[in-house]
Amino acid sequence: MKKEIIIAGFGGQGVLSMGKILAYSGLLEGKEVTWMPAYGPEQRGGTANVTVQISDKKISSPILKFYDIAIVLNQPSMDKFEERVKPGGILIYDSNGMTRKPTRKDISVYCIDATDKAIEMGAQKTFNMIVVGGLLKADPMVKTENVMLALKKSLPERHHKLLPANEEAMKVGMEIIKKEN
Amino acid sequence: MEEIKLMKGNEAIAHAAIRCGTDGYFGYPITPQSEVMETLMDEAPWNTTGMVVLQAESEVAAINMVYGGAACGKKVMTSSSSPGMSLKQEGVSYIAGAELPCLLVNVMRGGPGLGTIQPSQADYFQTVKGGGHGDYRLITLAPSTVQEMADFVDLGFELAFRYNNPAMILADGIVGQMMEKVVLPPFKPRRTNDEVRKQCPWGTMGKTDDRERNIITSLALEADVMEATNNRLQAKYRIIEEKEVLFEEQNCEDADYVFVAFGSAARLCGNAMDALREQGFKVGLLRPITLWPFPTKRIAELAQKAKGFMSVELSAGQMVEDVRLAVNGKVPVTFHGRMGGNIPSAEEIIEKFKENFNLK
Incomplete structure (x- = not known):
C-alpha cells in the first residue's frame, strides 16, 4: 500500500493539521509516513499545502510532482493540483468559493461541501475533520478509530473535550461527500 | 522500547540535544530552523537536566557563547540557517583554531544574501571548504531523515569531543520542516563537573594547585608557533579523513x-x-x-x-x-x-x- 496525497487550501483552514492527523494515523498502523509542508512565505488567507505519504515501504522523496489523491479547498489549489493527480487517482474539492468544477475525466472526482456544513453545524473549527471523513469514505486508507487516536495524541489535553465534536464531524463528512465522476 | 514519535527534523534535534546530555544551547531565531529553539523553550530542560537554553542577542553573540562554553569542556551547541551561519563564521574559525569541541547545526535556506526561506544546499562550500578564515575543517554530517536529525546530535558531539573539533549537522529546510517517524535516543545524564574535568583536562574550569593554567586561544603571533599549530591540526584532519568517513x-x-x-x-x-x-x-x-x-x-x-x-x-x-x-x-x-x-x-x-x- 502506498498513498501519495496533497492537501491544499487557504492558510488557517487546518490543512497542515489535517495532514498531520493522517500521517499520525498511518504511523499508528505501523506504516512509513512523511509529512512535508510547503513552508514558503505563506500567510493567513494565502495558500497552504502539505504532502502526506503513507506506505508499507520506506519512502524516498518527501516531495512529489504527481499524487494519488488531491484534496483542494480553494480555487488556486484546484488550478494547481487538478492536473497533477495521477490517472485513475482521486480529486476531492469543496465547492465553497470555487469558480469552476474540475474538468478531468480520467480520475474520480468527489465534492464535499464541508465549509457550508461546518457553518450549519455551528462548528467551523471541525471543518478539516469533515474533510478527513470525506477522504476516508472515498479511500479508507486508515481506520477511523486510529484517526481518533491520532487526534487525541496530537491535541493537547486541554482540548480533549473537543474530541467528540471532531468524531461527529468525521462521520458527517463520510455522509455528505458526493461522487461526481 | 522507546515510543515511535511523529515530529519535524528541527524538533528531533531539540529533543535529542536534551537527551544526550547537552549542557547549553545558544541560538538566535531564523526560518527554517526556528523550531529547534522553540522546542527547547517548550521542553524547558533547565528544570530537568539543568541544560541552559538561551536566545542570544545576535548570532555573533550565540557563537561566542558556544566558544566560551566549549572552552570549559561543556557540551554546547548552536543552530541557525544560512545567513545566520554566515554571521557565525568568525567564531567557528576561532573555535576550530582553539581546538574546541562543539556542535553546530545549519538548516540551509536559499541564498546568497538574505535569500529565501525555502530549502537549499548551497552552503556546502561554506561548510566543507571553510566559511571562516584559515586552514580548518568541520566534521560535517548530512542527515536525510528525521531519524538522522535525532541520531546525529549525539554522533556529532561524540566526534567533536573525540577530535576536539567543531562538528556540523548540515541539514536543509526539507529535513528540518518535514515530519517523519522517529525513535528518540535514550537519556544520558549531563556530565558532572568532575567528569568534565577528567574528559577535558585542557578546559578552563578553574585552576587547581597541581597544574599550570590552561590557556585557550587561537592566537600565536610567532610564525613558527602558528605553523606548528597548523601542522597539528592537519595531522588531526588526516586521521579524521582516514577513520570517520560515512x-x-x-x-x-x-x-x-x-x-x-x-x-x-x-x-x-x-x-x-x-x-x-x-x-x-x-x-x-x-x-x-x-x-x-x-x-x-x-x-x-x-x-x-x-x-x-x-x-x-x-x-x-x-x-x-x-x-x-x-x-x-x-x-x-x-x-x-x-x-x-x-x-x-x-x-x-x-x-x-x-x-x-x-x-x-
Missing part, C-alpha cells in the same frame, strides 16, 4: 551510473533511481553522510567500473567538484541542481539524467 549506498554493486547526492537531494534521487531501474537502467545511489571527510576513496573505487556519475544538489553545483576530484577524469561526472528554494522533481532528475548521458 556513506550509504543503494544499488551501487552493478551500477552503470551512480547518483551522488546528500541530505534531501538523496531522497529525491531515490525516487528517480527506482523509476530508472524499472526502465532498465542500472542506476545506483551513493549518499555521503559525512561531507567532510568525503567518501573520496569509495567514489574512486566505483569509478573503476561505472560509466558515469551525476551529482544532484539544491545548488549551482558544489559537491560535484569533490565528486570530480574523486573520479579524477576516469568517467564523465555530470550535474543537475535547482536553486533559490526550488526542488527538482524525480521526473526532472530522470530527464536530466538521460540528457546528461545521451540515453533514451
Whole structure:
C-alpha cells in the first residue's frame, strides 16, 4: 500500500493539521509516513499545502510532482493540483468559493461541501475533520478509530473535550461527500 | 522500547540535544530552523537536566557563547540557517583554531544574501571548504531523515569531543520542516563537573594547585608557533579523513551510473533511481553522510567500473567538484541542481539524467 496525497487550501483552514492527523494515523498502523509542508512565505488567507505519504515501504522523496489523491479547498489549489493527480487517482474539492468544477475525466472526482456544513453545524473549527471523513469514505486508507487516536495524541489535553465534536464531524463528512465522476 | 514519535527534523534535534546530555544551547531565531529553539523553550530542560537554553542577542553573540562554553569542556551547541551561519563564521574559525569541541547545526535556506526561506544546499562550500578564515575543517554530517536529525546530535558531539573539533549537522529546510517517524535516543545524564574535568583536562574550569593554567586561544603571533599549530591540526584532519568517513549506498554493486547526492537531494534521487531501474537502467545511489571527510576513496573505487556519475544538489553545483576530484577524469561526472528554494522533481532528475548521458 502506498498513498501519495496533497492537501491544499487557504492558510488557517487546518490543512497542515489535517495532514498531520493522517500521517499520525498511518504511523499508528505501523506504516512509513512523511509529512512535508510547503513552508514558503505563506500567510493567513494565502495558500497552504502539505504532502502526506503513507506506505508499507520506506519512502524516498518527501516531495512529489504527481499524487494519488488531491484534496483542494480553494480555487488556486484546484488550478494547481487538478492536473497533477495521477490517472485513475482521486480529486476531492469543496465547492465553497470555487469558480469552476474540475474538468478531468480520467480520475474520480468527489465534492464535499464541508465549509457550508461546518457553518450549519455551528462548528467551523471541525471543518478539516469533515474533510478527513470525506477522504476516508472515498479511500479508507486508515481506520477511523486510529484517526481518533491520532487526534487525541496530537491535541493537547486541554482540548480533549473537543474530541467528540471532531468524531461527529468525521462521520458527517463520510455522509455528505458526493461522487461526481 | 522507546515510543515511535511523529515530529519535524528541527524538533528531533531539540529533543535529542536534551537527551544526550547537552549542557547549553545558544541560538538566535531564523526560518527554517526556528523550531529547534522553540522546542527547547517548550521542553524547558533547565528544570530537568539543568541544560541552559538561551536566545542570544545576535548570532555573533550565540557563537561566542558556544566558544566560551566549549572552552570549559561543556557540551554546547548552536543552530541557525544560512545567513545566520554566515554571521557565525568568525567564531567557528576561532573555535576550530582553539581546538574546541562543539556542535553546530545549519538548516540551509536559499541564498546568497538574505535569500529565501525555502530549502537549499548551497552552503556546502561554506561548510566543507571553510566559511571562516584559515586552514580548518568541520566534521560535517548530512542527515536525510528525521531519524538522522535525532541520531546525529549525539554522533556529532561524540566526534567533536573525540577530535576536539567543531562538528556540523548540515541539514536543509526539507529535513528540518518535514515530519517523519522517529525513535528518540535514550537519556544520558549531563556530565558532572568532575567528569568534565577528567574528559577535558585542557578546559578552563578553574585552576587547581597541581597544574599550570590552561590557556585557550587561537592566537600565536610567532610564525613558527602558528605553523606548528597548523601542522597539528592537519595531522588531526588526516586521521579524521582516514577513520570517520560515512556513506550509504543503494544499488551501487552493478551500477552503470551512480547518483551522488546528500541530505534531501538523496531522497529525491531515490525516487528517480527506482523509476530508472524499472526502465532498465542500472542506476545506483551513493549518499555521503559525512561531507567532510568525503567518501573520496569509495567514489574512486566505483569509478573503476561505472560509466558515469551525476551529482544532484539544491545548488549551482558544489559537491560535484569533490565528486570530480574523486573520479579524477576516469568517467564523465555530470550535474543537475535547482536553486533559490526550488526542488527538482524525480521526473526532472530522470530527464536530466538521460540528457546528461545521451540515453533514451
